[in-house]
Amino acid sequence: MATFLATPIALSSKPPPFLPKFPNPISKSFNFPSNNSNPKTQSIIINKRMPTLIQAAEGDLDPGLVQQAIHLLQSSPPTWQSALLSNILIFLLGSPILVSGLSLSGIAAAFLLGTLTWRAFGSSGFLLVATYFVIGTAATKVKMAQKEAQGVAEKRRGRRGPGSVIGSSAAGCVCAFLSIYGIGGDTFARLWVLGFAASFCTKLSDTVSSEIGKAYGKTTYLVTTFNVVPRGTEGAVSIEGTFAGLLASFLLASVACIMGEIYVPEAIICVIASQIANLGESIIGASLQEKQGFQWLTNDVVNVINISIGSILAVLMQQLVLLNST
DSSP: OOOOOOSOOOOOOSOOTTSOOOOOOOOOOOOOOOSOOOGGGSSOOOOOOOOOSOOOOSOSSOHHHHHHHHHHHTOSSOOHHHHHHHHHHHHHHTHHHHHHHBOHHHHHHHHHHHHHHHHHHHHHHHHHHHHHHHHHHHHHHTTHHHHHHHTOSOGGGGOBOHHHHHHHHHHHHHHHHHHHTTTTHHHHHHHHHHHHHHHHHHHHHHHHHHHHHHHHOSSEEETTTOOEEOTTOTTEEEHHHHHHHHHHHHHHHHHHHHTTSSOHHHHHHHHHHHHHHHHHHHHHHHHTTTSTTOTTOOHHHHHHHHHHHHHHHHHHHHHHHHHHHO
């Protein structure tokens, strides 16, 4: 028959190091029977203060790691590590907005764009792209049911895929790479920022003019002949859409100016360049797109041409202004 020890069991009152501190309960006594007839040893008395809860680590976060993360986010100039960490945090917080405007593969492409943008131009450049995305997505969603009924709505209810993301940002990405690797040195640094801002002003103007024109345009004209054509026709323009696109480019250029990316004269250049580029894009759409032998000229390809024209024009115009001022 098994017997119980009649000697007191020594238990440590010190909790393990990985448990946080909680108030200790009142001391308890526990009695266990024993075969020993000695009443003094008939019970095992444990009179120790014992913890009541399983305890977690005393510090959920290491303060040193938190400080390192904050320091990394504030890196100036930005690094690839700070760009990656910043994008992870922002994309997690902004996932509901991202899902409404992008497909999953589009989100992946946008993450790469965001990381590149932060590395090249910091938080101000990232905010410029974010502003473009929010306004462009909102314009795409305007009167979506009406656009779908007329067959002129964007696919997937306006949720853009990776092709659209790349087509809309190709020129900006080129400017970002040129800035990161210091091509041209300090002399060209301002030009890459200007080209970057102008490319997104151009694309936002194009998107808003197209979407507002399809939603509210009373009369749409083919830009090459000025013949009246249905809404959504490639190369068609409307007064309402054109005005909305002009306003959108002015708004985004103002945001870039306020954040210190570009100066006021450069903001004006961005607006002018975007309108010239959009006119060129409409001419290409009316003359070549969907024509025999130009099937490769998809919307994404036209977008690349459009924003490239806007970016290059802005850089050339800025150089002309400098030449005339010297």
